[in-house]
Amino acid sequence: MKNRIYTKQIIENEGNEVLLAGWVASRRDHGKLIFLDIRDKEGIAQAVVSAKNDSAYEASQKVRGEWVVAIKGKVQKRPENLRNPELETGDYEIAVDALTIINEAKTLPFPIDTDGYDISEDLRLKYRYLDLRRPRLGRMLKLRQEYKTEVSNFLRKRGFTCIDTPILTKSTPEGARDFLVPSRMHKGKFYALPQSPQQYKQLLMVAGVEKYFQFARAFRDEDMRGDRLLEFEQLDIEMSFIEQEDVLVLTEELVIFVSEEIFGKKIQEKPFPRLTYMEAQNKYKTDKPDLRADKKDKNVLAYVWVTDFPMFEKKEDGTIGPAHHPFTAIQDKDVKKLDGSKKEMLNIRAKQYDLALNGFEIFGGSIRTH
Amino acid sequence: MKNRIYTKQIIENEGNEVLLAGWVASRRDHGKLIFLDIRDKEGIAQAVVSAKNDSAYEASQKVRGEWVVAIKGKVQKRPENLRNPELETGDYEIAVDALTIINEAKTLPFPIDTDGYDISEDLRLKYRYLDLRRPRLGRMLKLRQEYKTEVSNFLRKRGFTCIDTPILTKSTPEGARDFLVPSRMHKGKFYALPQSPQQYKQLLMVAGVEKYFQFARAFRDEDMRGDRLLEFEQLDIEMSFIEQEDVLVLTEELVIFVSEEIFGKKIQEKPFPRLTYMEAQNKYKTDKPDLRADKKDKNVLAYVWVTDFPMFEKKEDGTIGPAHHPFTAIQDKDVKKLDGSKKEMLNIRAKQYDLALNGFEIFGGSIRTH
Numbered sequence A, B: 001m002k003n004r005i006y007t008k009q010i011i012e013n014e015g016n017e018v019l020l021a022g023w024v025a026s027r028r029d030h031g032k033l034i035f036l037d038i039r040d041k042e043g044i045a046q047a048v049v050s051a052k053n054d055s056a057y058e059a060s061q062k063v064r065g066e067w068v069v070a071i072k073g074k075v076q077k078r079p080e081n082l083r084n085p086e087l088e089t090g091d092y093e094i095a096v097d098a099l100t101i102i103n104e105a106k107t108l109p110f111p112i113d114t115d116g117y118d119i120s121e122d123l124r125l126k127y128r129y130l131d132l133r134r135p136r137l138g139r140m141l142k143l144r145q146e147y148k149t150e151v152s153n154f155l156r157k158r159g160f161t162c163i164d165t166p167i168l169t170k171s172t173p174e175g176a177r178d179f180l181v182p183s184r185m186h187k188g189k190f191y192a193l194p195q196s197p198q199q200y201k202q203l204l205m206v207a208g209v210e211k212y213f214q215f216a217r218a219f220r221d222e223d224m225r226g227d228r229l230l231e232f233e234q235l236d237i238e239m240s241f242i243e244q245e246d247v248l249v250l251t252e253e254l255v256i257f258v259s260e261e262i263f264g265k266k267i268q269e270k271p272f273p274r275l276t277y278m279e280a281q282n283k284y285k286t287d288k289p290d291l292r293a294d295k296k297d298k299n300v301l302a303y304v305w306v307t308d309f310p311m312f313e314k315k316e317d318g319t320i321g322p323a324h325h326p327f328t329a330i331q332d333k334d335v336k337k338l339d340g341s342k343k344e345m346l347n348i349r350a351k352q353y354d355l356a357l358n359g360f361e362i363f364g365g366s367i368r369t370h
Helices: A007-012 A054-062 A121-126 A135-157 A198-206 A244-262 A277-284 A332-337 A342-346 B007-012 B054-062 B121-126 B135-157 B198-206 B244-262 B277-284 B332-337
Strands: A017-029 A033-040 A043-050 A068-077 A092-103 A180-182 A190-192 A211-219 A231-239 A274-276 A303-307 A312-314 A320-322 A352-357 A360-366 B017-029 B033-040 B043-050 B068-077 B092-103 B180-182 B190-192 B211-219 B231-239 B274-276 B303-307 B312-314 B320-322 B352-357 B360-366
Touching: A007 A017, A007 A033, A007 A043, A007 A092, A017 A043, A017 A092, A033 A054, A033 A068, A043 A054, A054 A092, A135 A211, A135 A244, A135 B135, A180 B180, A198 A211, A198 A231, A231 A244, A244 A303, A244 A352, A244 A360, A274 A277, A277 A303, A312 A342, A320 A342, B007 B017, B007 B033, B007 B043, B007 B092, B017 B043, B017 B092, B033 B054, B033 B068, B043 B054, B054 B092, B135 B211, B135 B244, B198 B211, B198 B231, B231 B244, B244 B303, B244 B352, B244 B360, B274 B277, B277 B303
Parallel strands: A043 A092, A274 A303, B043 B092, B274 B303
Antiparallel strands: A017 A033, A017 A068, A033 A043, A068 A092, A180 A190, A211 A231, A303 A352, A312 A320, A352 A360, B017 B033, B017 B068, B033 B043, B068 B092, B180 B190, B211 B231, B303 B352, B312 B320, B352 B360
């Protein structure tokens, strides 16, 4: 569509003839004047159609919410008393010369000019392509892009390389069940979808990459509940020639940057407090304590490191096995406890750490045996 | 490792005691002096061990290629006649005070200080984690990251939002076979891995995103041959309220930027020449002609647009079906040919276009019916 401008550009176009295209966010019929709010990806602008303009007026009598239209008209300042300070374009409107209906729309299953919290999630997901028209969700999509861009820049500046590892891969020993993909060319054999890029990133360290990151797609064939998903994305990082403290410092710096600069939140305590696993268990009966002083303030984030996780745990069948995964390194001073006695085994601590936020585990890591 | 610096930083550390860690790229024994080239992710630096330093000298007699070591020592200028202008750090070396062997290594299956072109691809892929130590391949990984970063910035500046669509999805009608993933929770049902994010990106247009891009992972269960892969990544773009010319202009701008600015290549003809499908077939007997004037010059790229692809083609069974996919729009002036007669059907042109580079199709697109 030649010379089309976005709604938010009308404020730089007073007096100009412009072309807009988008969705009818609302329509108000005032008799001799019909007002249309036109929504596009950049916002909303008001268009006004006069009864003096026969063909545009006739079309604007037909249009309904979410119809797709194109309008041509002159940008003018709204009368002082009709300005809308809540709209970026609220001081202006378009006096419509021509209105073209590009597509009609059925009545929506729910309103999309609200925040949507009151609508059932099932219904919102069923009509996801309509729910995403909600300005709040449009902002989320853009915020997610901003987050990924800024995190990438943060890590690239510190010498990390983003490398995307394969999805069709071999099974890895993680906590959940693999999704399997039958191979047509190798009858009876299967690919596995990765629960994490664990093996690939360790091979990248062998390859000398030293500092790697990836927004990694992960798949876990679990029963969906609470915070479990079949498919999700996680920031994945690996480094060579480093110690636990290096990981904690880098992660804390990144998390502070993301929390404050991108999401505009307040952090309750900096540097983040640190608890050992035993301290957390003794004091809070959990390894992801919620340390918020005021649990009602949605803008405050209480981060806490939990370190010194146990290397082994008693499994359901009474045997002793790795609590996390078997590649985790044992703490130097606990190596001598590897004498085979059950009691000492359970006292061995790993170079493993989690970061908890308001009672949720948001980051976990460990030093690998090498 | 506290206070470790990278090899390339030695040039700012003349006279300082430094700590380096990395792989032994080469070892030259000159009797009373042993020279080690230490490689890390940033490059190579020369270390020199004197026989006067008993313990370091003993260790350096043991080490072999690709052993992992840490060295401590003082950075000094090399004697004038021993400088190496081909190495970024070639004016300096480290006089080693201490050498720690972190890990030993077996003899390599192939050399990794060459470009590797002479080694069989099977062998290189078998030892991919060693082959990637080759400086040429390390540069490729970084170039790929730079390419993705710059393309993202290019598109974000023009109002595009990067949105990652699901991998566990439904089957889509593309040219190849889907990979299927059996569902454990819904017995007898399958997920499909996407051949392209076609359906999702069209839904994003319905959702009002208007300008979307993604480095999309795609899966095609094809017999591996030539330019076919089971899994690959492609830049995926979709726009609303646009015409074919808008896509051609944006793509050409992006491709010129990538070719010249990121890969440092020369483009034979700008703006890119354009041929219709019929012209290409008549003149070059192919829809992806190689227009290079000099096919030996590896730095010259000859791009050519091929437009006006046929909408329908005769299938193997004699019936007439879509040549590409059924969502492609028909050219306005050809709509009247939709009268059902077979001959006219085959003359209907689609709003579909490809970009060919040196005889390969590198980009394809179409306007969707809407």
